[in-house]
Amino acid sequence: MNTAPIRPAAIVRDADGTPRSADYGDLYHPRGGALAQARHVFLNGDGLAERWRGRERFVVLETGFGLGNNFLATWSAWRADPQRCRQLHFLSIEATPPSQADFRAAARDPALAPLAAELADRWPPLTWNLHRRSFDADRVELLLAFGDIAAWLPQLVARVDAFFLDGFAPARNPAMWDGRLFKAMARLAAADATVATWTAARAVRDGLRSAGFVVEAAAGSGGKRDITRARFAPRFTPRPAPRQAMLAPSAKPAWRSTPAGGATRPVVIVGAGLAGCALAGALAERGRSSLLLERQDDVAREGSGNAAGLFHGVVHRIDGRHARFHRAAASAARDAVQEAIRAHGVRGSVAGLLRVEFGATGRDALQAIVDALGLPPDCVQALDAKGASELAGVPLSAPAWHHPHGGWVDPRGLARAALARAGGQAELRTGCAIASLRHEAGEWLLLDETGVTVAAADAVALCNAGGAFDLLGGAPWPVERQRGQTSGIAVTHLPANAIPRLPLTGVGYALPAIDGTVWFGASAQWNDSDAAVRPADHLDNLERLARLVGLPAWAPRIGLDDIDGRTGFRWQSRDRLPIIGAVPAALAVVAGFAGPATAPRRLDQPRLVPRAPGLFVFSALGSRGIASSTLGAQLLAAAIAGAPSPVEADLLDAVDPARFLVRRFRHDDASRQNPSPLFVQPPVGPMAGSAGA
Ligand SMILES: Cc1cc2nc3c(=O)[nH]c(=O)nc-3n(C[C@H](O)[C@H](O)[C@H](O)COP(=O)(O)OP(=O)(O)OC[C@H]3O[C@@H](n4cnc5c(N)ncnc54)[C@H](O)[C@@H]3O)c2cc1C
Numbered sequence: 155m156n157t158a159p160i161r162p163a164a165i166v167r168d169a170d171g172t173p174r175s176a177d178y179g180d181l182y183h184p185r186g187g188a189l190a191q192a193r194h195v196f197l198n199g200d201g202l203a204e205r206w207r208g209r210e211r212f213v214v215l216e217t218g219f220g221l222g223n224n225f226l227a228t229w230s231a232w233r234a235d236p237q238r239c240r241q242l243h244f245l246s247i248e249a250t251p252p253s254q255a256d257f258r259a260a261a262r263d264p265a266l267a268p269l270a271a272e273l274a275d276r277w278p279p280l281t282w283n284l285h286r287r288s289f290d291a292d293r294v295e296l297l298l299a300f301g302d303i304a305a306w307l308p309q310l311v312a313r314v315d316a317f318f319l320d321g322f323a324p325a326r327n328p329a330m331w332d333g334r335l336f337k338a339m340a341r342l343a344a345a346d347a348t349v350a351t352w353t354a355a356r357a358v359r360d361g362l363r364s365a366g367f368v369v370e371a372a373a374g375s376g377g378k379r380d381i382t383r384a385r386f387a388p389r390f391t392p393r394p395a396p397r398q399a400m401l402a403p404s405a406k407p408a409w410r411s412t413p414a415g416g417a418t419r420p421v422v423i424v425g426a427g428l429a430g431c432a433l434a435g436a437l438a439e440r441g442r443s444s445l446l447l448e449r450q451d452d453v454a455r456e457g458s459g460n461a462a463g464l465f466h467g468v469v470h471r472i473d474g475r476h477a478r479f480h481r482a483a484a485s486a487a488r489d490a491v492q493e494a495i496r497a498h499g500v501r502g503s504v505a506g507l508l509r510v511e512f513g514a515t516g517r518d519a520l521q522a523i524v525d526a527l528g529l530p531p532d533c534v535q536a537l538d539a540k541g542a543s544e545l546a547g548v549p550l551s552a553p554a555w556h557h558p559h560g561g562w563v564d565p566r567g568l569a570r571a572a573l574a575r576a577g578g579q580a581e582l583r584t585g586c587a588i589a590s591l592r593h594e595a596g597e598w599l600l601l602d603e604t605g606v607t608v609a610a611a612d613a614v615a616l617c618n619a620g621g622a623f624d625l626l627g628g629a630p631w632p633v634e635r636q637r638g639q640t641s642g643i644a645v646t647h648l649p650a651n652a653i654p655r656l657p658l659t660g661v662g663y664a665l666p667a668i669d670g671t672v673w674f675g676a677s678a679q680w681n682d683s684d685a686a687v688r689p690a691d692h693l694d695n696l697e698r699l700a701r702l703v704g705l706p707a708w709a710p711r712i713g714l715d716d717i718d719g720r721t722g723f724r725w726q727s728r729d730r731l732p733i734i735g736a737v738p739a740a741l742a743v744v745a746g747f748a749g750p751a752t753a754p755r756r757l758d759q760p761r762l763v764p765r766a767p768g769l770f771v772f773s774a775l776g777s778r779g780i781a782s783s784t785l786g787a788q789l790l791a792a793a794i795a796g797a798p799s800p801v802e803a804d805l806l807d808a809v810d811p812a813r814f815l816v817r818r819f820r821h822d823d824a825s826r827q828n829p830s831p832l833f834v835q836p837p838v839g840p841m842a843g844s845a846g847a
């Protein structure tokens with residue numbers, strides 16, 4: 155996927171104040187006003203009030219977010235309607251978004267101004283991502299796809315109820331109206347989807363018709379003679395691929411991942427660490443209840459039990475899946491941490507983070523990457539050692555990335571806050587260890603070690619770190635366990651210029667003082683299951699800290715008795731990305747799931763791999779679980795609830811539990827010739843470390 159830098163819109167104003175694009179030479183809305191057009195052409199044109207009435211969720215896809223007036227008008231109408239749907243999702247694609255200042259400064263109808271101000275305060279950085287903002291207690295979700303429409307359309311995973319086509323005039327802006335748009339609309343359209351647009355251009359009407367829409371002209375307003383409305387009525391409905399089927403409960407394909415019994419039973423979540431708690435919160439946001447089964451006597455006692463940890467994005471000269479996933483994840487983490495601090499008093503900060511680049515020749519080398527990627531300063535900045543030292547309050551010896559929206563948090567507090575967010579929608583049962591999983595009579599049974607059924611469910615999410623792979627038979631998963639030890643020293647034992655004001659990372663990490671202690675670390679050992687805190691690891695951590703804060707001389711003088719510590723284990727996949735999504739049918743056979751008799755002919759894309767209905771895994775968060783659990787939970791909750799995916803298809807593939815099987819299919823001639831053995835047998839050999847886990 156090509157992720158070109160995002161350029162801000164060049165907006166000028168006509169004499170009457172109407173905003174015009176300097177790039178396209180066209181108006182953002184008619185002179186009669188944005189709200190009048192939004193209401194007549196889009197809200198009425200798509201019949202929103204009648205169509206969202208009483209529904210669980212309603213999904214709008216807009217082409218061209220522009221100044222956001224159509225979104226604001228839709229949100230405002232939703233707010234005012236007592237019979238509105240429970241949840242409104244508004245996806246919008248925009249190649250050249252306004253800067254935050256331009257968005258804030260845009261003239262608004264008084265009815266929309268307060269909503270615009272709310273969005274302006276949370277305006278996303280101009281990066282190639284699907285930026286998620288939610289409002290009104292998470293009942294309104296805005297997903298803003300920044301980037302060119304041609305690149306974004308194949309990346310959206312959603313069932314769309316209403317399309318708003320709002321590019322500039324087709325003659326000036328043909329990219330917004332070409333054949334790919336109409337084809338993509340047919341792929342994304344829900345059974346009764348409608349389309350509204352202000353244009354009456356023949357090419358647009360023909361394009362809609364050719365994609366299976368029935369088109370009609372309607373009376374225009376604001377100087378337009380007629381406008382276009384359309385309804386999806388295809389002559390045949392192609393069977394959706396398994397992943398798209400997750401979003402199409404009415405389609406009833408042979409292999410679905412949505413739970414068979416509908417949405418009434420709670421989703422059972424095994425494990426209440428960061429992953430499990432974040433999932434419970436994200437499910438509640440999407441109207442689903444959950445039951446968490448946790449073997450410890452409280453949440454976040456294992457991998458997520460450190461005193462604190464940090465979160466930040468990743469910058470890489472190739473803006474690939476890894477960098478994009480972690481940029482999106484860091485943004486979601488920041489929102490969650492900010493909310494946890496505000497609403498629940500969790501210890502943490504979103505005031506920024508520095509990643510020291512010991513290998514870099516100087517700031518210019520970092521700046522060249524920022525320039526090539528076009529990353530804006532509110533996403534990341536390249537600093538020289540002096541500038542970074544001033545921010546950090548310690549003498550750093552190398553240039554650094556400054557992530558202004560990175561930070562640190564107490565992960566236990568973050569997990570509790572996510573659970574609290576779910577409120578009555580989530581029930582936590584502690585002291586409850588799940589020993590096995592069975593698929594019987596169309597439902598999933600969770601059993602304890604005596605073989606007693608603890609819970610039965612239509613949908614189960616395995617969020618129990620390495621235990622998830624044990625429940626799924628262990629060996630096929632390319633995951634490894636890594637031991638890690640953190641160390642903590644009271645500030646009274648440290649020189650003042652060794653205590654950073656911002657979290658630092660580079661060689662290990664160091665956090666600002668938390669309740670009088672500076673936490674740092676962490677060691678990383680494969681094939682090591684020793685849970686004890688080891689003096690030798692404290693010494694290693696001290697060396698890292700000394701190097702990180704640029705003070706090599708003092709570290710050896712600290713006594714080991716002065717150091718506190720904790721050991722934990724990180725589960726990591728071979729490609730260093732988490733494993734999140736529906737479990738491939740082949741890998742659920744171990745739980746008694748009767749897979750299909752024959753494999754599909756093609757398994758070269760994760761989205762084509764058949765799944766075990768209602769069985770999900772969310773694990774292998776590695777050393778970035780604080781950073782990635784919020785986004786991971788959102789994407790999984792969206793899949794379970796049938797809501798639009800908050801990440802692009804490309805990233806769903808990148809974390810998909812089926813990706814290892816797909817790689818095997820792609821790279822092994824024999825598997826391509828005959829995928830059946832691959833499909834019904836464990837597809838991937840274990841990594842060296844998984845045996846002793
Ligand atoms: C030393 C160290 C430092 C780290 N620093 C950072 C950092 O700075 N930033 C960052 O982003 N990440 C960091 N991480 C990683 C992060 O902590 C993990 O990725 C994250 O905590 C994993 O969360 P989880 O919910 O997947 O696993 P866990 O927190 O381990 O949760 C799994 C839960 O499942 C329960 N469970 C397991 N099996 C069963 C069963 N059979 N039945 C019932 N319950 C079960 C467990 O008791 C546990 O509560 C660090 C990790 C370590 C070890």
Ligand SMILES: C[S@@+](CC[C@H](N)C(=O)[O-])C[C@H]1O[C@@H](n2cnc3c(N)ncnc32)[C@H](O)[C@@H]1O
Nearest residue numbers: 218219220221222223224248249302303322329
């Ligand atoms: C008429 S304006 C949209 C107005 C907007 N719906 C509103 O309510 O304010 C058209 C928008 O389409 C965007 N656009 C034009 N070409 C594009 C492309 N190729 N990909 C994505 N967006 C594009 C423009 O930047 C512009 O913001």
